[in-house]
Amino acid sequence: xxxxxxxxxxxxxxxxxxxxxxxxxxxxxxxxxxxxxxxxxxxxxxxxxxxxxxxxxxxxxxxxxxxxxxxxxxxxxxxxxxxxxxxxxxxxxxxxxxxxxxxxxxxxxxxxxxxxxxxxxxxxxxxxxxxxxxxxxxxxxxxxxxxxxxxxxxxxxxxxxxxxxxxxxxxxxxxxxxxxxxxxxxxxxxxxxxxxxxxxxxxxxxxxxxxxxxxxxxxxxxxxxxxxxxxxxxxxxxxxxxxxxxxxxxxxxxxxxxxxxxxxxxxxxxxxxxxxxxxxxxxxxxxxxxxxxxxxxxxxxxxxxxxxxxxxxxxxxxxxxxxxxxxxxxxxxxxxxxxxxxxxxxxxxxxxxxxxxxxxxxxxxxxxxxxxxxxxx
Amino acid sequence: xxxxxxxxxxxxxxxxxxxxxxxxxxxxxxxxxxxxxxxxxxxxxxxxxxxxxxxxxxxxxxxxxxxxxxxxxxxxxxxxxxxxxxxxxxxxxxxxxxxxxxxxxxxxxxxxxxxxxxxxxxxxxxxxxxxxxxxxxxxxxxxxxxxxxxxxxxxxxxxxxxxxxxxxxxxxxxxxxxxxxxxxxxxxxxxxxxxxxxxxxxxxxxxxxxxxxxxxxxxxxxxxxxxxxxxxxxxxxxxxxxxxxxxxxxxxxxxxxxxxxxxxxxxxxxxxxxxxxxxxxxxxxxxxxxxxxxxxxxxxxxxxxxxxxxxxxxxxxxxxxxxxxxxxxxxxxxxxxxxxxxxxxxxxxxxxxxxxxxxxxxxxxxxxxxxxxxxxx
Numbered sequence: 001x002x003x004x005x006x007x008x009x010x011x012x013x014x015x016x017x018x019x020x021x022x023x024x025x026x027x028x029x030x031x032x033x034x035x036x037x038x039x040x041x042x043x044x045x046x047x048x049x050x051x052x053x054x055x056x057x058x059x060x061x062x063x064x065x066x067x068x069x070x071x072x073x074x075x076x077x078x079x080x081x082x083x084x085x086x087x088x089x090x091x092x093x094x095x096x097x098x099x100x101x102x103x104x105x106x107x108x109x110x111x112x113x114x115x116x117x118x119x120x121x122x123x124x125x126x127x128x129x130x131x132x133x134x135x136x137x138x139x140x141x142x143x144x145x146x147x148x149x150x151x152x153x154x155x156x157x158x159x160x161x162x163x164x165x166x167x168x169x170x171x172x173x174x175x176x177x178x179x180x181x182x183x184x185x186x187x188x189x190x191x192x193x194x195x196x197x198x199x200x201x202x203x204x205x206x207x208x209x210x211x212x213x214x215x216x217x218x219x220x221x222x223x224x225x226x227x228x229x230x231x232x233x234x235x236x237x238x239x240x241x242x243x244x245x246x247x248x249x250x251x252x253x254x255x256x257x258x259x260x261x262x263x264x265x266x267x268x269x270x271x272x273x274x275x276x277x278x279x280x281x282x283x284x285x286x287x288x289x290x291x292x293x294x295x296x297x298x299x300x301x302x303x304x305x306x307x308x309x310x311x312x313x314x315x316x317x318x319x320x321x322x323x324x325x326x327x328x329x330x331x332x333x334x335x336x337x338x339x340x341x342x343x344x345x346x347x348x349x350x351x352x353x354x355x356x357x358x359x360x361x362x363x364x365x366x367x368x369x370x371x372x373x374x375x376x377x
Numbered sequence: 378x379x380x381x382x383x384x385x386x387x388x389x390x391x392x393x394x395x396x397x398x399x400x401x402x403x404x405x406x407x408x409x410x411x412x413x414x415x416x417x418x419x420x421x422x423x424x425x426x427x428x429x430x431x432x433x434x435x436x437x438x439x440x441x442x443x444x445x446x447x448x449x450x451x452x453x454x455x456x457x458x459x460x461x462x463x464x465x466x467x468x469x470x471x472x473x474x475x476x477x478x479x480x481x482x483x484x485x486x487x488x489x490x491x492x493x494x495x496x497x498x499x500x501x502x503x504x505x506x507x508x509x510x511x512x513x514x515x516x517x518x519x520x521x522x523x524x525x526x527x528x529x530x531x532x533x534x535x536x537x538x539x540x541x542x543x544x545x546x547x548x549x550x551x552x553x554x555x556x557x558x559x560x561x562x563x564x565x566x567x568x569x570x571x572x573x574x575x576x577x578x579x580x581x582x583x584x585x586x587x588x589x590x591x592x593x594x595x596x597x598x599x600x601x602x603x604x605x606x607x608x609x610x611x612x613x614x615x616x617x618x619x620x621x622x623x624x625x626x627x628x629x630x631x632x633x634x635x636x637x638x639x640x641x642x643x644x645x646x647x648x649x650x651x652x653x654x655x656x657x658x659x660x661x662x663x664x665x666x667x668x669x670x671x672x673x674x675x676x677x678x679x680x681x682x683x684x685x686x687x688x689x690x691x692x693x694x695x696x697x698x699x700x701x702x703x704x705x706x707x708x709x710x711x712x713x714x715x716x717x718x719x720x721x722x723x724x725x726x727x728x729x730x731x732x733x734x735x736x737x738x739x740x741x742x743x744x745x746x747x748x749x750x751x752x753x754x
Contacts, residue, residue: 003601048599050585050618051694053497053687073683076597090683092698094496117504119471120430127494128520143505192576195583199569199576204601205583206572208427220453222425224380224581241427306450306467310430317428321469 002043004162004245008082014041015060017151022062025145027114029106030060033124036314037116037148041066043081045246047205048074054091055125057102061109069102099129103136111139116148120318153311153319154333160357162247163312163335164366166203167355170242171368173197174253178377181236183258187213188225190236198242208241208316211252216264217348232258235350236377241316248316250337251353251367255377267344268374271352274298274340275369278309278322279356282336282363288326291338296324299340309337312355334358335366379420381539381622385459391418392437394528399439402522404491406483407437410501413691414493414525418443420458422623424582425451431468432502434479438486446479476506480513488516493525497695530688530696531710537734537743539624540689540712543580544732544743547619550574551630555754558613560635564590565602567613575619585618585693588629593641594725609635612727613754618693625693627714628730628744632754644721645751648729651675651717652746655686655699656733659713659740665703668715673701676717686714689732711735712743 002011018041022030032038035049038058049056057069068078071091078086089101106113115123123130134141155163173194180193190213195206211225212218213236221239230236239252254271256264274295281294295301295308303324311319312335320328320336330336336358341351355366379388395418399407409415412426415435426433434446445455448468455463466478483490492500500507511518532540550571557570567590572583588602589595590613598616607613616629631648633641651672658671672678672685680701688696689712697705697713707713713735718728732743 045601046599047585047587047601052499052692053694053698073597074599077600090681092496092684092700093702094698095702097496115504119469119474119503121503122429122499122501123504124499126496126498127492127500188581192579192581196573196576199573202569204565204569205586207584208424209582210424220450222423222451223454224422224424304467307469315429317430321430321471323469325470325472 002081003045004158004247006043006158010156010158011041011043011082014151015066018060018147019062021147022114025114025147027112027144028062028110029113030144030148031106031113031115032058032060032148034122039246039314040148040152042068042078042083044078046074046077055098055129057098059105059109067105067109069098069105097129099132100136103133106133106137106139111141113139113141114144114147115141117143118146118149120149149319152313154331155313155335155357156333159247159313160333160335162245163249163355166242166244166247166249167251167366169202169244170198170240170249170251172201174238177238177253177255181230181255181377183232184229186227186229188227190230191225194238194240198240202244203242204244206240206242209238211236211238213237214348216261217267217344217350219347221351230257233261235264237351239353246314248312248314249355249367250312250316251355252351253370254350254352254374256374257377260374260376263344265374267342267350269372270299270342271340271350272370272372275338275352275354278338278340279363279365282330282338282356282358284330284332284358284360286330288320288322288328288330289324292322292324292326295322295338295340299342301341305341308341309339311335312337330358332358332360379458380422381535381624383420383535387533387535388418388420388459391528392443395437395524396439398524399491402491402524403489404521405439405487405489407491407521407525408483409435409437409493409525411499416623416691417525417529419445419455419460421455423451423454432475432506434475436482436486444482444486446475446482474506476509477513480510483510483514483516488518490516490518491521491524492518494520495523495526497526526696529690531708532690532712532734536624536690537710537712539622540626540732541743543619543621543624543626544628546579546621547575547617547626547628548745549578551615554615554630554632558607558632558754560609561606563604563606565604567607568602571615571617575617579621580619581621583617583619585627586615588613588615590614591725593638594644594721594727596724598728607634610638612641614728616730623691625689625691626732626744627689627693628732629728630747631727631729631751633751634754637751637753640721642751644719644727646749647676647719648717648727649747649749652715652729652731655715655717656740656742659707659715659733659735661707661709661735661737663707665697665699665705665707666701669699669701669703672699672715672717676719678718682718685718686716688712689714707735709735709737
């Protein structure tokens with residue numbers, strides 16, 4: 001019943017691991033409010049989270065199964081997961097939008113209540129309601145000691161298989177880019193058409209698409225696409241977060257339109273070499289900063305360079321950052337991106353990205369590694 | 378430079394309106410952290426928000442232009458909006474992820490600092506960092522008195538034009554559903570193909586797609602699509618939030634596969650009548666609950682029924698709810714959905730949805746209103 005072939009045992013094992021750490025941290029409960037945290041412990045998968053109107057809560061007790069405290073519109077779907085205790089209210093009820101029901105549940109289960117509060121987290125409920133829950137429950141609240149993020153960082157076999165499937169889907173779409181991108185095609189249409197290819201190849205949806213195009217590289221990688229047509233000598237980059245069964249891939253490909261200059265060809269080759277250096281360095285026991293340095297040395301990145309990769313899973317980005325500062329130690333089962341960048345000419349850059357899983361021994365590529373030579377379209 | 382044809386004057390007018398209300402509420406600054414709130418005052422449009430790694434901040438002072446406090450990766454794009462004062466840090470820096478820079482900015486601008494904290498809001502930054510900002514800035518923090526939500530609820534002409542464009546795109550895609558949905562087509566493929574049609578018709582992206590299919594209706598409207606093929610007598614519903622230039626449409630269409638039973642035909646006609654009753658009731662001065670009652674009376678909905686519509690704009694759902702309880706008063710310029718539902722047979726329902734803008738006199742449809750007769754595909 002849970003999309004992606006996740007077993008009930010997988011979820012109970014996740015909860016058991018959390019409970020061991022909650023015990024060490026002296027927590028009576030975890031309060032989770034985000035799509036990915038709730039799904040991690042339940043398997044509850046729906047695009048309905050796109051609506052910000054309704055809060056959703058999952059309470060993981062120190063013993064026993066999690067309790068869902070959710071809008072009644074989600075009850076039928078939540079009951080098809082492995083969760084038995086599903087408590088609902090008729091959201092939206094702005095006067096008491098789950099506050100009393102959640103406070104009662106927390107009082108019953110008992111605190112202290114750990115709430116993910118550190119790097120990369122957010123509380124997906126109104127602040128004013130959170131204050132009410134704190135008061136009404138009478139429980140003590142604190143951070144979750146990073147328990148949820150640490151658990152989620154190391155993927156199970158089933159999770160790795162899902163990410164690999166998303167990567168395969170994107171790989172098939174990338175291999176078809178020449179169908180949609182050529183001299184004269186407006187970049188905005190290329191963006192639309194590439195999302196279409198991803199759907200045709202099996203993506204459930206395409207939450208993220210970025211990219212850029214320009215002579216010998218692009219100026220930035222986060223702007224919306226303009227309607228400017230591609231011209232010979234342009235470098236086109238497409239970077240996608242496509243989702244299958246709730247798991248992301250996140251990698252990119254560069255293409256030269258018509259012809260590649262020497263600067264473009266050499267930059268592309270350098271990026272592929274840098275990626276390979278990152279792959280070689282990404283072994284259990286290495287730190288994120290070690291992987292950063294391996295890639296930065298080849299790509300010629302200075303300390304001021306932003307991150308060259310990050311964790312990946314139910315979110316487009318999650319967990320560690322491949323930066324000069326990040327001391328996180330790699331473990332088998334972590335899925336990360338390698339994303340070196342380099343300047344091609346003044347004001348024009350190129351970035352390249354692949355997805356890998358840390359394994360005992362050498363890391364395994366999940367995305368089909370690109371060739372050194374930039375493809376010409 | 379700002380996608381969607383929004384002028385600098387539009388943004389300065391939004392800020393001026395906010396500042397008038399901030400003055401009444403005794404606020405020295407607003408602190409905004411979400412994509413739609415930041416975009417409302419800046420025009421800053423990027424899909425990069427899909428990555429939860431980096432917080433983004435906008436400070437609206439009681440006088441003068443807003444100040445952006447953002448990751449350096451977004452600086453170039455933010456400087457292409459009308460914002461001049463763009464302060465950056467090299468995020469992600471988990472040790473001080475914008476905290477000091479934001480605290481300094483707030484101390485300089487002065488409080489009290491209003492933070493959206495009520496219904497439907499969230500704070501998009503780690504709770505622990507928020508506590509640090511409160512301490513380091515020395516400012517007083519409070520809610521924003523609903524100022525931002527109230528401003529955003531009433532759309533400008535340019536915003537209404539954008540939503541109308543998204544509605545047109547979806548309308549063209551809905552008119553092509555027979556190309557992709559027919560006896561034997563698995564629902565999961567129909568979901569993918571419909572997103573493809575939306576992209577072909579001009580959507581920039583498709584953040585939301587829901588729906589369902591079954592004999593004489595569906596069981597719920599939030600589950601992921603199964604691989605079950607459509608069979609004659611099924612009712613197929615597709616409900617989309619497609620986005621163009623950052624503005625959503627949110628409406629659905631029902632189709633009968635091969636043939637429609639009497640119960641299905643009559644339920645569809647009832648939903649169209651209910652929608653029309655809602656449209657007639659949705660005039661300036663009417664309350665959301667009045668519109669609810671007008672539709673509920675026709676659709677046969679009881680008080681326990683969930684909401685039958687909601688506000689719409691930069692979010693799939695925002696602002697008022699069409700419920701029996703919501704006393705919000707409609708104003709010209711509000712864009713809302715009308716979304717009645719009805720039971721067809723035991724355990725099977727149908728829902729219908731259209732998008733309208735409240736106007737002086739009768740409301741105007743933004744989506745192409747469906748016919749009473751359910752289309753057969």
